[in-house]
Amino acid sequence: MTTKSFFHHYEAGSSADAPTLLLLHGTGGDEHSLVSIGKQLAPEAAILSPRGKVMENGNPRFFRRLAEGVFDQEDLVARTHELAEFIQAAADEYGFALSSVIAVGYSNGANMAASLMLLHPGLVTKAVLFRSMLPFQLNATIDLTGTSALLLAGRYDTLILGKSVEALAGVLENAGATVTLDWQEADHRLTSDDFKAAQAWIAQIQSVSQH
Numbered sequence: 001m002t003t004k005s006f007f008h009h010y011e012a013g014s015s016a017d018a019p020t021l022l023l024l025h026g027t028g029g030d031e032h033s034l035v036s037i038g039k040q041l042a043p044e045a046a047i048l049s050p051r052g053k054v055m056e057n058g059n060p061r062f063f064r065r066l067a068e069g070v071f072d073q074e075d076l077v078a079r080t081h082e083l084a085e086f087i088q089a090a091a092d093e094y095g096f097a098l099s100s101v102i103a104v105g106y107s108n109g110a111n112m113a114a115s116l117m118l119l120h121p122g123l124v125t126k127a128v129l130f131r132s133m134l135p136f137q138l139n140a141t142i143d144l145t146g147t148s149a150l151l152l153a154g155r156y157d158t159l160i161l162g163k164s165v166e167a168l169a170g171v172l173e174n175a176g177a178t179v180t181l182d183w184q185e186a187d188h189r190l191t192s193d194d195f196k197a198a199q200a201w202i203a204q205i206q207s208v209s210q211h
Helices: 035-041 073-094 108-119 162-174 192-209
Strands: 008-011 020-024 046-050 054-056 059-061 065-067 101-106 126-130 148-154 178-184
Touching (some): 008 073, 020 035, 020 108, 035 046, 035 192, 073 108, 101 192, 108 126, 108 162, 126 192, 148 162, 148 192, 162 178
Parallel strands (some): 020 046, 020 101, 126 148
Antiparallel strands (some): 008 046, 054 059
């Protein structure tokens, strides 16, 4: 697979040790939707932002769903493997280390990031998940030691149930990941407090990784 398998946007970072933000948009977004947010969260970072390949009523998504909150599991697994191959191809083509990648996903994109962590342990070891849920029931035993995730959940989010956010946090923690579940006084939409929390978490993760 090559990077041409996905429409995507890439920008190099300001230095060799800068992180690479993997930006994964929500339903109806594209490869440009989260770029300004990414630059706000980590101004020095490189940016890799693919566009989801599934269309729902003209809106790009990363995988199909059968109804609100009901995912096409077969499609989700296949699309997750395809995205994992793209990330590896992009690392080769653009010359960044996979260990530098921080996934930043919103809604559908956050669920795809969670799926990546569960189906490809160790590929993406740092993730900011805005409004995510458990994408599928994990049957296999996986080891996510060394993986860190920030889950930013909306206390008044009517699209994602709190118990599904907590289920995702539990699955990640049980696999050995370090998880921060941060409840925001918000609905499904993102707020400035979401961005402040994500920015602080990324800065902390970067500080730890550079020492």
